[in-house]
Amino acid sequence: MKLYLNATSPYARFVRVVALEKGLKPELVWVDPWSNDPALLAVNPALRVPALETDAGLCLSESMLIALHLEQEGATPQLLPKEMQDQVLQLMGWGQGLTDAAFNTVIARKHQGSAVDQSELGKRRLAAITHTLQQLEHQAARLEQLNLGSLLVAVALDYLSFRLPEIQWQKHYPMLADWQQTLLQRDSFKSTAFA
Numbered sequence: 735m736k737l738y739l740n741a742t743s744p745y746a747r748f749v750r751v752v753a754l755e756k757g758l759k760p761e762l763v764w765v766d767p768w769s770n771d772p773a774l775l776a777v778n779p780a781l782r783v784p785a786l787e788t789d790a791g792l793c794l795s796e797s798m799l800i801a802l803h804l805e806q807e808g809a810t811p812q813l814l815p816k817e818m819q820d821q822v823l824q825l826m827g828w829g830q831g832l833t834d835a836a837f838n839t840v841i842a843r844k845h846q847g848s849a850v851d852q853s854e855l856g857k858r859r860l861a862a863i864t865h866t867l868q869q870l871e872h873q874a875a876r877l878e879q880l881n882l883g884s885l886l887v888a889v890a891l892d893y894l895s896f897r898l899p900e901i902q903w904q905k906h907y908p909m910l911a912d913w914q915q916t917l918l919q920r921d922s923f924k925s926t927a928f929a
């Protein structure tokens with residue numbers, strides 16, 4: 735198994751965290767998704783990380799789909815238990831929505847300047863971040879269990895700290911911050927810190 739990734743992608747970090755939690759060790763192939771790297775193009779026509787080349791030679795893209803594949807590959811721990819499936823999928827949706835809103839804010843600012851935050855789409859992205867944080871704080875107790883949803887939310891929150899620190903989410907959402915601190919102590923998070 736080969737995982738194509740870079741060190742700042744929240745999507746790639748989520749997949750890496752899942753692999754580590756499942757005890758899987760894909761070979762890591764470091765690429766720059768913005769440089770039209772032919773090696774990445776060969777495994778993902780969308781030229782995005784993460785991409786996973788399976789041992790059978792199939793190339794998977796989209797972080798949540800790769801995570802589902804890894805969940806099947808490693809027997810334990812179960813990160814998408816059948817009896818909790820819909821709750822976990824709901825959390826995954828919130829985590830992915832938060833990641834998308836944060837990542838697209840960062841990329842839009844990079845290409846168009848920070849005034850883009852005042853555009854209609856910019857405002858919607860920032861509102862999505864606020865609404866999702868409020869919802870997660872309200873539901874913080876549901877995050878206790880280790881699963882694909884809680885891992886994705888924890889990575890999304892760390893991406894906010896990394897790229898949008900001015901939001902100061904820890905100050906405004908203390909239960910969420912307490913919970914995330916414990917997850918950040920896990921080896922899977924420590925060894926994949928954004929850089």
Ligand SMILES: N[C@@H](CCC(=O)N[C@@H](CS)C(=O)NCC(=O)O)C(=O)O
Pocket residue numbers: 742743744745746767768780781782783784795796797798837
């Ligand atoms: N929906 C995708 C998003 C992946 C994504 O946007 N990755 C970024 C890096 S964080 C990327 O490779 N961007 C390069 C590009 O869009 O050309 C997923 O969940 O994997």
